[in-house]
Amino acid sequence: MDFSNMEVTIDHIADAGAKIKAYATVTFDGMFKVHGVRLAESKQGLNSWYYNISGDSYFNFGYKTTDNAYHDCRTDGNKLKSSTNYILIGEKDGENARLYVNGILSKMSGSADNVMNNDAVYVGAGTRSESLKGEICEIIAHDKALSAEELAQAQTYLAQKYQIQTTQIIDDEMVVELALYVDGEQIREFSSNCTNYRRVLESGTTAAPEVTATAVVNGENVAVQVTQARGVPGTATVSVPSLNKTYTVSFSAMEKELANLKELELTDVTLLNGFWKNNYDTYYQKTLELTFDLLVRQGAIDNYEKVIAGATSGARQHPWNDGLLLETIRAAGDFMLVADKNSEQYKSLQERIDGYVDVIYRASLSSENGYLSTFTMIQTPGKYFDATGNARWYHDAYNFGCMAEAAVHYYEATGDLKLLYAACRFATFISDNYGYGTKADGSKKINMVPSHALPEEALLTLYKLLEENPALVSRLNTLDSKYTLDIRPENYADLVKFWVENHGNYDNRVNGANYGDYAQDSQYYFDQERGTGHAVRANLYYTGIAAAGLEFQDYTYLDSVDRIWTNIAEKQMYVTGAVGAIGADEAYGADYELPNDGYAETCAAAAYGFVSQYLQRAFGESTYADVLETELYNGVLGSIGLEGTSFTYQNPLNTGSTSRWTEHGCPCCPPMLLKFYAQLQKYIYTYNDNAVYVNQFISSEAVLDNGVTIRQETNMPWEGTATFTVSGKAATLYLRVPSWAEGAGVSVQVNGETYSYAMKDGYAVVPVNAGDTVRYTMELQARRVYADSNVEADKGKVSLAYGPVVYCLETVDNALETADSEILCALPKDAELRASYEKNLLGGVVVISTNGQNSAGETLSLKAVPYYTRGNRGASGAYVWIGEEIEASPIRCKNYLATATSTSHIENSPSAAFDGNGTTKWTASNASDVQYLAVDLGQAQDIGKVTLAFDSDQAWHFNVLYSLDGITWETYTDLSGNTTPQADYSFENTVNARYVAAEFIDTPVGYVSIYEMQVFAPNSETNLALNKLCGASGCMNNGKSAFALFDGQTKTRYCPNGESKPQSVTMDLGETAQITAMDILFEKPTNWTYNIQVSEDGVNWTEYVNETFQMTEDGTWHTVSKTASGRYVKFEITGTTGGVWGSAWELDIKTTNQPQTVIDRLKLRGTQPAAPDKSALQAAYNKGSEKVEANYTAESWNAYQKALENAKRVLDDADATQAQIDAAKEALDAAEQGLAAICQHVHTELRNASEVTTEKEGYTGDLWCLDCNTMIQKGTVIPKLEKPEKPGKPSRPSHSGSIISPNKPAASLPFTDVAVSDWYYASVRSAWENRLIDGVTETKYAPDQTLTVAQAVKLAAALHQLEMNGKVALSNGSPWYSTYVTYAVNNDIIEKEYLSYTAEQMNAPISRAEFVHIFYGATNSYKVLNQVADNAVPDVKTTDRYGSEIYTFYRAGILTGSDENGTFHPTSSIKRSEVATILTRMYDASQRQIISLS
Secondary structure, three states, rough: OOOEEEEEOOOOOOOOOOOOOOEEEEEEEEOOOOOOOOOOOOOOOOOOEEEOOOOOOOOEEEEEEOOOOOEEEEEOOOOOOOOOOOEEEEEEOOOOOOOOOOOOEEEEEOOOOOOOOOOOOOOOOOOOOOEEEEEEEEEEEOOOOOOOOHHHHHHHHHEEEEOOOOOOOOOOOOOOEHHHHHEEEEEEOOOOOOOOOOOOEOOOOOOOOOOEEEEEEOEEEEEEEEOOOOOOOOEEEEEEEHHEEEEEEEEEEEEOOOOOOEEOOOEEEOOOOOOHHHHHHHHHHHHHHHHHHHOOOOOOOOHHHHOOOOOOOOOOOOHHHHHHHHHHHHHHHHHOOOOOOOOOHHHHHHHHHHHHHHHHHHHOOOOOOOOOHHHHHOOOOOOOHHHHOOOHHOOOHHHEEEEHHHHHHHHHHHOOOOOHHHHHHHHHHHHHEEEOOOOOOOOOOOOOOOOOOOOOHHHHHHHHHHHHHHHHHHHHOOOOOOOOOOHHHHHHHHHHHHHHHHHOOOOOOOHHOOOOOOOOOOOOOOOOOOOOOOOHHHHHHHHHHHHHHHHOOOHHHHHHHHHHHHHHHOOOOOOOOOOOEEOHHHHOOOOOOOOOOOOOOOOHHHHHHHHHHHHHHHHHOOOHHHHHHHHHHHHHHEOOOOOOOOOOHHHHOOEEOOOOOOOOOOOOOOHHHHHHHHHHHHHEEEEEEEEEEEEEOOOEEOOOOOOOOOEEOOOOOOOOEEEEEOOOOOOOEEEEOHHHHHOOOOOEEOEEEEEEEEOOOOOEEEEEEOEEEEEEOOOOOHHHHOOOOHHHHHOEEEEEEEEEEEEEEOOOOOOOEEEOEEEEEHHHHHHHEEEEOOOOOOOOEEEEEEEEOOOOOOOEEEEEHHHHHHOOOOEEEEEEEEEEEEEEEEOOOOEEEEEEEEOOOOOOHHHOOOOOOOOOEEEEEOOOOOEEEEEEEEEEEEEEEEEEEEEEEEEEEEEEEEEHHHHHOOEEEOOOOOOOOEEEEEEEEEEEEEEEEEEEEEEOOOEEEEEEEEOOOOHHHHHHOOOOOOOEEOOOOOOOOOHHOOOOOOOOEEOOOOOOOEEEEEEEEEEEEEEEEEEEEEEEOOEEHHHHHHHEOOOEEEEEEEEEEOOOOOOOEEHHHHHHHHEEEEEEEEEEOOOOOEEEEEEEEEEOOOOOOOHHHHHHHOOOOOOOOOHHHHHHHHHHHHOOOEEEHHHHHHHHHHHHHHHHHHHOOOOOOOOHHHHHHHHHHHHHHOOEEEEOHHHHEEOOOOHHOOOOEOOOOOEEEEOOOOOOOOOEOOOOHHHHHHHOOOOOOOOOOOOOOOOOOOOOOOOOOOOOOOOOHHHHHHHHHHOOOOOOOOOOOOOOOOOOOOHHHHHHHHHOOOOOOOOOOOOOOOOOOOOHHHHHOOOOOOHHHHHHOHHHHOOOOOOOHHHHHHHHHHOOOOOOOOOOOOOOOOOOOOOOOHHHHHHHHHOOOOOOOOOOOOOOOOEEEEEHHHHHHHHHHOOOOOOOOOOOOO
């Protein structure tokens, strides 16, 4: 067959816009076709051969079996280039297959079925949408396999004809041995089919290594020519003239220097109370047990039992369940390593795991060679890895890796040897038979790389444990006499290197296995430029490369993985840290291919976090820790429910419904996230010599082996301050400057003094001495985050974040209009973002509030919550990205009533309330306004009952209305004042009506959702409203319902429930209108046969158009210009070509005047002003008759009577407005509250010394009732005769007691959390009685709560004013502390710098030293009570910042220290219990302490 100069197209190559010339000769014994990305694949696609260009621009030749496994010959290291000529030769001969590209061979051999079929042959394009963009100039097909000589003749013919340089085709029987060496070290991954190799050298290297080579053909040495690289960078060339082969070795130097940072052991770091300690404890206490339960139910233990029993069938799914169980054991080991070993939790968990380990151990002993992957052993006994024919499915290498890591971690936690023994048996079996070198029998080891990565890092972990513990190796070798071992850790290390280096090398693979891009097996690691394939496999492979690079100090490894990591971080990672956007194969897509409804598997994000941690250790740069932080707070954290027992597998950024599962057919996410968070302590710090890198801001204490101890206290992620206390020895802290804080900046204080820091690799460098305290402040603020401009899905959109936490809009909080995975509302660029902490929401979170716009341009209140909290309040839509502008539409949304013959996705459209399905529901788009839901019964008739089913039990406020004409409405039932929570309502009342509507006045929960609204005739159970014309004032998501056809959005479409036709949508315009034209936007290019009919009564119809429209391009509108008169329109699709469904994006009906719809009239009804409500005023007025004049003072009684008289006038005024009514009610309430009761007891005048501020003033005294403990009348100040000078700081008054006279009766302390037995009781009582401090509530003092800077300033200002004026007249401002800060600055209590403090700084915990400083300024007179020598306080020097003030307080008896030595702890926070004591001592000299401090 000769297909000459045939033009075809493809869109999956590296340079999609360029022409590619492809010349092909293909020989094999089956059928062949050229078809897009699959240049050759039969129609059925199974047991068939394909010939293609892969997505990353390599040539493939192979076949696909009935179980969907792919077997490829793929070119190695030589991507196809645009405008380049190629000769492709594909050959199939029985069970053998070969691919030649310009003579270079890729070979596959083994169980390749000898398949013949008669499917159609496609050239250029076939059953898929992709096609080749280029030129195929000649195709030659043969009905037999050709000899090497015949192949060479065919190639020579094509090479000469098209002037293509080729390589000699070598006969299969020719034995060729080639070897390349770099400075004497062999390139062990060498394959004759790969011509280009790379080596990366240490940073700064300029001299190139020496390259040597040998070549042996059929036992004879042949000449080799080597041209050395001239320097670095540079390339050495190796030529073998007799084979017409040329190889290159390229050299480059690393651009980065290695930091080689150490990680801390889990036992070196203690988590302190806070956000992460709470989560960590939840995962240990709840999630671990739940995960084991899940896996046991999946049969993970059953399969081990079956292996022990010798079963050869009946394995329980899935093949990877071994690995999931073992991953969970690994995580448990890490948790247990730092847990309380005497706790019941620990003992119970160990007993459980020990039981599992016993079963695994017995299963291992039942395996003769140590191989232990249960599903494979049961289903394909005797076949391992690639020999199974589908290792991608069987996961046996993955299961081994999970066993290796579980064995190490569980051994380290418990000392268990059984699992370690089983893992070493398995590892020894693999290393003896696979990898580099030869087997015991002298044959070459098999080339096998894991089709699911993880074994690379896991085996390395096992190697390190054994290499460092020779005694442990000896114990394991003889642990069980049935199988003694010969463990050689160096063989494990060698196998790790083999697995890293031989992805993309198919020489000596069983069955010619090639896992392609899916398993990062399409090319060598050093040629891989970007994340590709199955995202979990990819990231675990990259983790292995990074781990091996660090361990073996291999620059090529580290440079390669860093290049791939950077590609992912910059071009393939979502703002949440999620990766792997493509659902097909759970894979990475193209660069910037990040759809908001992308796949985003949990395990992929966790694995990417692992890579990031290794690279931070390698290079010491903050960008890796930034990404890990993103995974910690978003990508991984978002996959587990707040309670620790529910999960998500996928984590798309925008989704119409998010719910969390507790049971799953493939529960792979819980084990992975447990592994991730079980290592939490290791993420916080890394170090080297005296440098300590603070990578994560998590409350913790770390003890380093370099003698440094560092304690970190922080309230991240809600507060941006971290305080570090260093002890042991001097160190240099490297404090990460998060990428999210770079714009706002950070500040550093060392021992209270501002420190000007230098930057290195994204870290603030702060040298410290032992005993120093560092306060590190990162400004937290609600902020907008934008995607890279290359991400098409997010152009014009914005996301929200606060610190490291990414936010989303949940439909449970917001009335959002949505279309598929997008929201149709907008967040304008100038909308203010307001962050506030809500302690009772979702475990306590900062929320971001703002104002947006709905599609109609109306203001919409928006509330964003952290992305990780989504789906914790039931199923809910969640959206990270929102547009900043409402997209302009050439058409406007209409509120027609409508119905359709069928709908594929009804979503939240009005039809959902009238479809008879109790699981679908209509949801309003904006519950802040009055909402309407209406139905047309088709004709006027008697109705006897209306029912509504809401989606939750609430006190819903609504009315049911009815109408004969859709214009005038009457009330069927009124529940606008409903106070009874319920979901289901039923009302019976016989009326005659055609239209029935529900009017939702407001909502108690921020939304309105109706499962079903039904209408019944009297004494009938037939739903008259079922599938009738209906509509609503708005809905959250029209889905693909009839309402998507006229919503003004070209992103939404009507789609029926299937391919069958005809399908139609009927619409009611609301009134007869003069139609001038109709614009139609059908779904896609095809031939559309359709008709439109119009009617004035919905019964008699007139044809408007009946035609076939040939649509040739997407987005092409079709206009029918024709006049007609009608109220009802029926749009019907009767036929299409190519099996296209009857779907359309939009139908825009043009009229001379915009008709008023039924919904429009209902909305106008809702705008009529309601009658003024006097009920509340009447109730307040009626209370007046219950009061007796003799019980109140004359003054207060007279004021109350005047308010009553005014209320009576308003009540009697028929024209009174609501504003007048409300004002009268407010005045009456105030007068009632001002009524002063007359006490019948004897009253006593008490003088208050603090009211006398100068000798020229006097005070009459307060009048008190001792029996009631109530002040009857406030005393009067006698004004001064002359204006005093502005006072300075006051001297302490001469009083020696409390400010209230000792004669004043003691009031009962209202705080339930302060007991008489508490050491601070007297101080709290005194401070409260003296009006120095209040509780946090009326009944709660919160003695253990930490004081903030703002609270300290308020107390100091109050103390100063109380001493000056005898009372506190200050009140909260905006922000609340502003009044006190201004007062304190104006009165020289604090410095002016406090005026510029941010909210973050003011709300941060105050140190004890700064507290003294602020309170020292409240007064300047302190009598010396104690003789305290300079520097006598152990942890304070007089020269320290605030040191002299601290010593003044010690000498005045205000401070005494926390122990017998008088230790002060200047950098620690201060509790409210301590504050009360200090306040009392400051104000009351008699309360001061005599101490002994010298």
